[in-house]
Amino acid sequence: MALPDVRTRFGWSTEKNSFSDIEKARQFFELICSDDKEEPKLKTYGDVRKLKSVVGHPRAEDSLFNPEEPLSEAIRIGEQGRKSVDASDLLDEAKASLASIGILQAQKLRPKDLVVINELLSLLEQLKKNVASNKSK
Structure with missing residues (x-):
């Protein structure tokens, strides 16, 4: 090595x-x-x-x-x-990763995965509010 x-x-x-x-x-x-x-x-x-x-x-x-x-x-x-990553790149990457979850994979999700999904939804809602409030300024 x-x-x-x-x-x-x-x-x-x-x-x-x-x-x-x-x-x-x-x-x-x-x-x-x-x-x-x-x-x-x-x-x-x-x-x-x-x-x-x-x-x-x-x-x-x-x-x-x-x-x-x-x-x-x-x-x-x-x-x-x-390296520093642009927020838009992170969003695109997250979207692509989540879109790659197929029906068979989704059927194997467990209750703890639903907790993570809810946390993601909450984070996305907060992000959406932050973007909207920045645009109104």
Whole structure:
């Protein structure tokens, strides 16, 4: 591993030229090795290098270790954390993400997901009021 932050995150010791933390090593190997259910998330040397965008960003790392999310999502979250994002871009992204929830996925939502939906609706209503009050000034 050539990237210092990635080496540290996955417990690689350059002195020993091996992993020094078994749990972190297990996490890394789960990303590069496939199992009966999933393809590996990191398939190429380039994928491993892209971890520099992910390491150090808790939300991006959560996405990385979520087997249901692609590597590209973890990278997007990590890169988003590195730069200032325009509010309109965030709204477009949220709209696209929510629009991608299909009927089958919606049928699997749980009561805790309804709580999140209500929180989102409340945030959107507040945002709408703020925009309307700024336009009237």
